[in-house]
Amino acid sequence: MPYLTQVLQGKRSVLKVFGSDYPTPDGTGVRDYIHVMDLGSGHISAVRKLEEYTGCGAYNLGTGKGTSVLELVKAMERASGKRIPLVYKDRRPGDCASIYASTEKANMELRWRAQFDVAKMCEDQWRWAQYSKQLEED
Numbered sequence: 132m133p134y135l136t137q138v139l140q141g142k143r144s145v146l147k148v149f150g151s152d153y154p155t156p157d158g159t160g161v162r163d164y165i166h167v168m169d170l171g172s173g174h175i176s177a178v179r180k181l182e183e184y185t186g187c188g189a190y191n192l193g194t195g196k197g198t199s200v201l202e203l204v205k206a207m208e209r210a211s212g213k214r215i216p217l218v219y220k221d222r223r224p225g226d227c228a229s230i231y232a233s234t235e236k237a238n239m240e241l242r243w244r245a246q247f248d249v250a251k252m253c254e255d256q257w258r259w260a261q262y263s264k265q266l267e268e269d
């Protein structure tokens with residue numbers, strides 16, 4: 132996401148897409164992207180859980196949905212109204228093809244689930260990027 136923004140702002144000339152031959156629907160890596168507001172509300176839900184349970188627990192905070200690099204690029208292009216130039220590169224060593232969260236435990240035990248989708252993440256990221264750039268210039 133930060134790299135997409137940097138390309139849109141002219142800080143990088145292109146987005147390097149690491150791997151286009153993964154066993155995923157479009158060949159690019161799939162990840163579970165989460166809106167920062169959802170990440171925050173997930174942590175608040177975890178703190179509230181301490182009111183009834185004081186042991187240790189591990190919870191995945193994600194949407195439970197995988198998004199490919201190309202899907203994220205398209206969503207950011209729609210949000211910004213700008214095209215993102217791409218260059219395809221080899222896979223990065225150690226990267227996996229696809230990873231997304233199992234969110235059932237957080238849904239059930241924290242009574243939490245992510246509210247925002249990738250379209251909303253891109254809209255808010257793009258708005259924030261423009262605002263922060265303006266602040267830098269002022």
Ligand SMILES: O=c1ccn([C@@H]2O[C@H](COP(=O)(O)OP(=O)(O)O[C@H]3O[C@H](CO)[C@@H](O)[C@H](O)[C@H]3O)[C@@H](O)[C@H]2O)c(=O)[nH]1
Pocket residue numbers: 132134146147148149150159160161162200223226
């Ligand atoms: O310039 C870029 C940057 C990323 N990607 C792709 O975008 C996806 C997300 O990449 P990244 O943001 O680097 O996240 P991960 O690959 O999920 O790796 C992060 O999450 C891992 C597990 O927590 C950590 O081990 C890593 O250090 C951390 O970078 C992957 O498919 C990458 O191949 C690109 O195509 N171009």
